[in-house]
Amino acid sequence: MILSYTQLGSYLRCPRSYRYRYLDGWREKETRAAMVFGRCFEKALAALFRQEDPGSTLLQEWSCFCDASLEYKNGESWDRLFRQGVHLLERFVQGNRVRIRAPQHDLQVKMIRNLPGGHEFVAYLDAIGELDGQRCVIDWKTTTSRYPEDPDGLLSLDPQLICYSWISGIPEVALVVFVRKHLPEIQYLKATISEDKRREFGRLAETTVAQIDSGEFPAHSGIRFPQNGCVSCPHLGLCLNNQQLIAANLIRNPGASSLDWLDELMD
Numbered sequence: 460m461i462l463s464y465t466q467l468g469s470y471l472r473c474p475r476s477y478r479y480r481y482l483d484g485w486r487e488k489e490t491r492a493a494m495v496f497g498r499c500f501e502k503a504l505a506a507l508f509r510q511e512d513p514g515s516t517l518l519q520e521w522s523c524f525c526d527a528s529l530e531y532k533n534g535e536s537w538d539r540l541f542r543q544g545v546h547l548l549e550r551f552v553q554g555n556r557v558r559i560r561a562p563q564h565d566l567q568v569k570m571i572r573n574l575p576g577g578h579e580f581v582a583y584l585d586a587i588g589e590l591d592g593q594r595c596v597i598d599w600k601t602t603t604s605r606y607p608e609d610p611d612g613l614l615s616l617d618p619q620l621i622c623y624s625w626i627s628g629i630p631e632v633a634l635v636v637f638v639r640k641h642l643p644e645i646q647y648l649k650a651t652i653s654e655d656k657r658r659e660f661g662r663l664a665e666t667t668v669a670q671i672d673s674g675e676f677p678a679h680s681g682i683r684f685p686q687n688g689c690v691s692c693p694h695l696g697l698c699l700n701n702q703q704l705i706a707a708n709l710i711r712n713p714g715a716s717s718l719d720w721l722d723e724l725m726d
C-alpha cells in the first residue's frame with residue numbers, strides 16, 4: 460500500500476469516508492472555483508521561480524476554466540479571482556522573502572518513506588527553499604481568510620507540516636498563505652517541528668496503515684453541533700443513501716487502485 464497525507468487524514472477523520480473514496484472510487488467533483496484557481500495560482504508561482512512571467516502563466520492556466528461551470532462563492536467571479544491572483548503575485552515579488560534556488564528540483568518535491576509491512580508513504584512537498592534566509596519546507600495556500608496565528612506555536616501542531624517535516628527530515632517549516640480578500644494579503648508563518656513530533660507522526664503513519672490493512676472501516680459520524688464533520692463530507696449522500704446528493708457531489712471511478720488519488724497530492 461502507498462499512503463499519502465491526504466489518505467491518512469481521510470482515514471483518521473472517518474474510515475468509512477476513506478473506504479468510499481479510495482476503495483470504492485467515489486471522488487468529489489471538482490466544481491469549486493477556489494480550489495481550481497488555487498492550482499492555477501501555484502503554477503504561476505512555479506513560473507515565477509523559473510524566471511518566467513507569472514502573470515501570463517496565471518492567465519493561461521485560469522483561462523482554461525473561463526467557461527467551465529464552476530461554483531463561485533460570496534461575490535467571486537472569474538475576473539475577480541484573476542485580479543486578486545495578479546495582485547497577490549505582485550505583493551509576493553515585492554516582499555522578496557522566499558528563495559527557491561533550484562526550481563527544477565525544489566518545487567513539487569516527491570518524497571517516499573518506507574513503512575513496516577512493505578508499505579510506503581509518499582508526499583509531494585510544494586517547495587524546499589529559504590524563507591528570510593532560513594532553509595525550510597514551504598507549503599503554499601490560497602484562501603479567503605487569514606490563518607490563525609494565536610496562541611504562539613499553533614502552527615507547530617499542523618499535521619500536514621509535521622508530516623512534511625517527518626518525511627523530509629527538515630525541522631523548519633513554513634506556510635505562505637495567499638489571502639484573497641478585499642485587500643489581498645500574504646502571511647508568512649513559520650514553525651519548528653521537534654524530533655518528538657516527527658517520531659510521533661511516524662508511529663501514527665505505521666498504526667494507520669496497519670488499521671487500513673486489517674480492513675476496518677467504521678463510520679465516524681460527527682453529529683455534534685456545531686462541529687458536524689458529516690455536513691462537509693463529500694460522501695454524505697452515500698451514508699444517507701440520498702441519490703440527489705450523490706449526483707451533485709460525486710463521480711465514481713471504479714477501481715480506485717488506478718492511483719488517480721495521486722492528483723490530490725497537488726492540493
Ligand code: SF4
Binds near residue numbers: 476679681
Ligand atoms: S457522512 Fe459522516 S459517517 Fe458518512 S462517510 Fe462522511 S464523515 Fe463518515
